[in-house]
Amino acid sequence: MTIDPVLIKSSFAVVEPHGAAVAGYFYQHLFEHSPEVRELFAEHLDEQQDRLWAAIGALVTHVEDPGTLVGLLRDLGTRHAGYGALPGHFPAVGASLLATLAHFAGEAWTPETAASWAAVYGVVAGTMTQALVTAQSA
């Protein structure tokens, strides 16, 4: 499945106005389904929540601009080496991200939208993981 930028942007536009509730749902989902990652995150997540969803927003903005996207993701992946993130954590984060988008997107969440987001996350996780592994072995 290729990425459909129109579906990505239109579904994100439905999710985004839910504001802080989106990040709250995401972390609750992640820590409930993947408790092993809880200790990597600060005890209080308020500031962190904003940064993660700001990053998702930036990825959506640049979804049609692979050059910018890859640069952002490499930098982000390199920084994640310092947070203790491992390549094996990415599927759990992806599952919680998609569950969160599905929850808030309502009728905008169709099988095509889900497949398009899964394809985006594949690119995101692949590029971040590559940079993360490079930084960890440096």
Ligand code: HEM
């Ligand atoms: C779509 C994939 C991901 C995105 C967009 C993302 C985004 C971000 C952003 C924007 C930050 C704020 C700091 C910075 O900009 O460097 C951050 C911090 C962090 N991320 Fe990620 N991240 C992703 C995947 C992961 C994964 C797979 C893990 C591993 C469990 C992880 C663990 C962390 C941790 C531990 C922090 C620091 C938290 C703290 O300050 O307490 N992230 N992430």
